[in-house]
Amino acid sequence: MKKENRDKARENSNSETVRAKKHLGQHFLKDEAIAKKIGDTLSLQGYKNVLEIGPGMGVLTKYLVEKDVAVIAMDLDTESIVFLNKNYPNKNLKVIEADFLKYDLSQLFGAEQFGITGNFPYNISTQIVFKMLEWKAQIPEFTGMFQKEVAQRICEKEGSKAYGILSVLTQAFYEAEYLFTVPPTVFNPPPKVDSGVLRLKRKENFTLACNEKMLYKVVKTAFQQRRKTLRNSLKSFNLSDKIKEDTIFGQRPEQLSVSQFIALTQKLENDAISTDR
Missing domain, CATH: 3.40.50.150 (Vaccinia Virus protein VP39)
Structure with a gap:
């Protein structure tokens, strides 16, 4: 001071x-x-x-x-x-x-x-x-x-x-x-x-079942175009044709609970791994 x-x-x-x-x-x-x-x-x-x-x-x-x-x-x-x-x-x-x-x-x-x-x-x-x-x-x-x-x-x-x-x-x-x-x-x-x-x-167990930085990225990207379905708003994640078939991608971000966003992030992580292979 x-x-x-x-x-x-x-x-x-x-x-x-x-x-x-x-x-x-x-x-x-x-x-x-x-x-x-x-x-x-x-x-x-x-x-x-x-x-x-x-x-x-x-x-x-x-x-x-x-x-x-x-x-x-x-x-x-x-x-x-x-x-x-x-x-x-x-x-x-x-x-x-x-x-x-x-x-x-x-x-x-x-x-x-x-x-x-x-x-x-x-x-x-x-x-x-x-x-x-x-x-x-x-x-x-x-x-x-x-x-x-x-x-x-x-x-x-x-x-x-x-x-x-x-x-x-x-x-x-x-x-x-x-x-x-x-x-x-x-x-x-x-x-x-x-x-x-x-x-x-x-929460008593506040560690996530997914990558924390990835969750932040998924949530922010999804809500930036909240009127679009996740299939469209998350295009930048280079979704494989197989994962696009998952019914969760037909929903809008405001429809997903917190646990569903964590599950979605896990799906995207696994999809990225399988696509790299």
């Missing part, structure tokens, strides 16, 4: 508030009951460390540090960092000024397991989920607040227009549950849409 930025932030924090910054997508939660409810979405089973992303003015942080866990609050906003250090001195809390999307998460808790929660900035919320998936081996639980539409999409099942790439790739490794809706009126400034809180619990 540059000294001039730190000094300016410290001056601003004297007003006992933090200015919400539009370019950071900040909407500060001001409802204590909802903050506590979000804090309680973490089961804390199988881990004793928690990362909070985007703590802002600490309305959720105060409930996290009451629990028997080590909490790291990470924010990109210098003003928030100064405010938190001043107003929430706690032996269980460490405050870090950093960009979650660029941060090496191994520096947080070493090799230990940790949960993630937060009131996530809408403009980077899906990127947060994708980065979380990269670190799934260390993250048994993930909860938090998104734009309602995004939260529903993550938890959606096959057969829905909202079901897509984010749904399949998240649910391949986690059980997804939409918990409750939060109205705009409990934020400062209020967003233009409702928010939704979800919980992701890592």
Whole structure:
């Protein structure tokens, strides 16, 4: 943190508030009951460390540090960092000024397991989920607040227009549950849409029966042309005539469950091997 930025932030924090910054997508939660409810979405089973992303003015942080866990609050906003250090001195809390999307998460808790929660900035919320998936081996639980539409999409099942790439790739490794809706009126400034809180619990056996990179490629390619049947949308995989006869290729991507996408990826892997021969 540059000294001039730190000094300016410290001056601003004297007003006992933090200015919400539009370019950071900040909407500060001001409802204590909802903050506590979000804090309680973490089961804390199988881990004793928690990362909070985007703590802002600490309305959720105060409930996290009451629990028997080590909490790291990470924010990109210098003003928030100064405010938190001043107003929430706690032996269980460490405050870090950093960009979650660029941060090496191994520096947080070493090799230990940790949960993630937060009131996530809408403009980077899906990127947060994708980065979380990269670190799934260390993250048994993930909860938090998104734009309602995004939260529903993550938890959606096959057969829905909202079901897509984010749904399949998240649910391949986690059980997804939409918990409750939060109205705009409990934020400062209020967003233009409702928010939704979800919980992701890592599956007991989260290793795949197919190549993970291949699954990502299959899912993303299929949904890029979601109105087409898989026989047409997956042409770039150089399907053999034999595999094209499989009835699964007559379906559209939104019709396939997560387990069917994994099975589809296995079929494509086997087809590629047999074709090479």
